[in-house]
Amino acid sequence: MKAARLKSVEFKLYEYLINLRSFYDSLDAEDIIAGIGEYVELVKTRYYKIALIGVFKRGKSSLLNALLGHGVLPADVRPATATVNRVTFSPTEFAEVFFKDGTTREIEIDQLDDYVSKVGEVGRRNAAEIDEVVVGYPSVFCQNYIDIIDTPGLEDDERMTEITLKRIEEIDAAIVVMSALSPCSQSECELIVRLLKSRNIHDIVFAVNFIDCLDGEEDIGRVLKSVEEKVRHYAFQALDDEETIARAHRILDHMRIFGISPKEALAAMRTNDRNLLKKSRFPGFQDELYKIVTSAQTTNMIAKVLAFVRDSIAELEGRYNARMLRLQAETETTERALRGMIRIREQMGAYVDGRLDEISRRCWERIDAFRFRGEHFLPIRSMILDRAARVRSPEDVPAQCAAACRAVDDHLRAQYKAAAADMRAAFLEGVSALKGVALPSPGGKTPAAELYEIVTDAPPPGAYDLAPLRLGGPVREGGLFIALEQAAFAQMSAVADRLDRWLTEMRGDFCRAFKRLDSAYLQEYQLALECAYEERCEAAEFLKMSYRRNRARSDLMFESIRSEMEI
Ligand SMILES: Nc1nc2c(ncn2[C@@H]2O[C@H](COP(=O)(O)OP(=O)(O)O)[C@@H](O)[C@H]2O)c(=O)[nH]1
Ligand SMILES: [Mg+2]
Structure with a gap:
């Protein structure tokens, strides 16, 4: 090869190695990068x-x-x-x-x-x-x-x-x-x-x-x-x-x-x-040897660098493929997790809605029993009749009336407490059922546990804070039953209102708590998964692009060096 051509090949090799270094940078091939340094030196010195x-x-x-x-x-x-x-x-x-x-x-x-x-x-x-x-x-x-x-x-x-x-x-x-x-x-x-x-x-x-x-x-x-x-x-x-x-x-x-x-x-x-x-005959030998060595220095260097480049490109291709496969596997896993998360959130939402409806139905039954008198009507009427039957003379009226009032009041108080306890129990049972739903629990707290806390921490439907049952106006013998009954009915609907208010508050709390829970970490978790998924996709795309671009450039340079050397 002519000296000028050798020089041009040498120059190209140098440029090639420098380019190769940036190529490897994107693949964390530090060992190969270190090797390139040695070969860059070799191009310079032809050691x-x-x-x-x-x-x-x-x-x-x-x-x-x-x-x-x-x-x-x-x-x-x-x-x-x-x-x-x-x-x-x-x-x-x-x-x-x-x-x-x-x-x-x-x-x-x-x-x-x-x-x-x-x-x-x-x-x-x-x-x-x-x-x-x-x-x-x-x-x-x-x-x-x-x-x-x-x-x-x-x-x-x-x-x-x-x-x-x-x-x-x-x-x-x-x-x-x-x-x-x-x-x-x-x-x-x-x-x-x-x-x-x-x-x-x-x-x-x-x-x-x-x-x-x-x-x-x-x-x-x-x-x-x-x-x-x-x-x-x-x-x-x-x-x-x-x-x-x-x-x-x-x-x-x-x-x-x-x-x-x-x-x-x-x-x-x-x-x-x-x-x-x-x-x-030593001077002749020495001259020849010097010529042989100095001309071999360049071709030898070129051969070594080319061999290194060929080997490292093959090595790199292997690493690229392995890295790509790993990235793809990671992307798929993340995607699966993401889909799972979205499904869980949907199920969780539907489940909570369904549960809440069930709980509410049970509570409304109790409330309706008061509002529409339901099963309380007959016992209250018989209590009043019982007291009315004991009236022998008009002087008995106030005492029997007060006793009837007390009896009805006690009865309503007990029924109210029972209904409140049952409504609260309905919520607690609904939450306990949530425990069966498999959900991620970051921080060790499951959504069910969190909701359970909300229900138990909420104020109970309350002590019987309605005014004691009272009869309006003077009690006359004939209107006694009617007045008593009306007062009892008014009290019953007050109880129903009181329970209804509690149910509405509880439902609101329950929904808000679930939303808070969902956005606190289910949604957060989904977002993290979405980011991870996008990152992996981008990394794979970037890797693919930079590999292709570098590979094409590398092949082109390699081809040009080879064709120059063959001429
Ligand atoms: N006559 C003669 N003796 C030589 C020649 N070259 C080396 N010697 C001698 O051969 C012996 C061995 O030489 P040396 O250089 O130590 O050989 P080595 O073991 O191969 O390194 C020495 O005594 C040298 O002086 C030569 O060309 N002619
Ligand atoms: Mg010797």
Whole structure:
């Protein structure tokens, strides 16, 4: 791809990631948002990690030192490297040790031997506790965010092998380091296959060291050719899945293989020996490696970001669907509750009305018995007749009359009390029946309990507060019965009025209490449910819209990046 086109893709990716962030914001995908931050950084820096990998004592550390132009890291005839050492660019030299327990320590560069080398007791002890050593160095090679990682190497001991293989998962490219004297051992070939299988490794460069031990140009050419053939042969035999085979073709068809002598290169740098440096073939290798790495940096970054975007879009779709389903389920539940609430309110209203009518009918019967004389008429008449029958002479009249008055008065008083008690009982029974109606009871108080309180707290129909029964005018013998009867009837209708007033007041109280109850929380509850329902509907609509809009925008951008890259 042309540089200008790469730049445009890079720019689009950056914009895309920033857009993606707002997309995820609406879905609370904080983990993905954090990931986006890392990839935004990656677009800016194109950070790239390349690791030296191979069997021990093949000159990995020597090669790295030659790249740095100095003997920074320990190299030895004995296996020397015991830790993973990452060299990163820094204008001033530093070394920082990251321990497995999470602590870190800054050390001097010349103390490195004590930490990264397994030669010597101190180094061996320290190395076991170390996760990684980071060496900052003003290396031209490492500027522009390229880190080189030196590994302990395979085959030396199991722990070193494990430390090395673990790193394969996090690198972008590998330099496989072999010796020209014994290249392509079984474990080297296995290692190469393993590197080819790793999805994140986009480049593999082959460095065949120790060419100074070979017999001139021809011999070097022969060894390199044989390494190339062996590696290809072994790899394509060992690989079986399509994706890996395609990657292997890309990496192995035009194999980047170099015969070099890091040892001679280092010696030449020390002594400023131009001829020896040329003989080491190191400058050519270094230039090529730099070109490979810098051009891979961008494509590698693009591939990584695209892979991340593709994965996160898939992840997001899953989350969106799950969220949508949850919202829909919540909406349905709320809607059901709301419908239930409306029904309950209607039923409750109808029920209270029906009950009240029933109660009133019972009360009216009692009241009518007084107003239309009903069952009280005969007993009162017989009381009066009884007293009238005792009149023997006109002198008896006042006494019998007073006794009749008292008897009728007592009778009416008792009947009035009984009627009042029964009317009150009718209300209480009606309220008790309400207890059977299933209603929500916020605050622990049921509507029935509340109404019950209202009835019991209401003043009773009252004590007998009518004036005692009195006869109007002088009582004459003939008109006695009629006067007494009329007075009794007047008293009865006064009682009826009194009871009627109480019933009207009670009904009013009852209805008002029910309305208060209904609006205090049944209606309130319904309103809350209505709000919740609307909120959920709106949230679902908003989610759907923002997802669709973002998704469409995201697809469009993704398509434009892809088409740009394919051209
Ligand atoms: N003759 C020769 N010796 C080398 C070359 N590269 C490294 N060595 C030596 O091989 C030994 C092991 O090197 P080292 O870099 O420690 O290997 P590592 O274990 O792979 O890191 C050291 O003594 C180096 O000096 C080379 O190209 N030619
Ligand atoms: Mg080493």
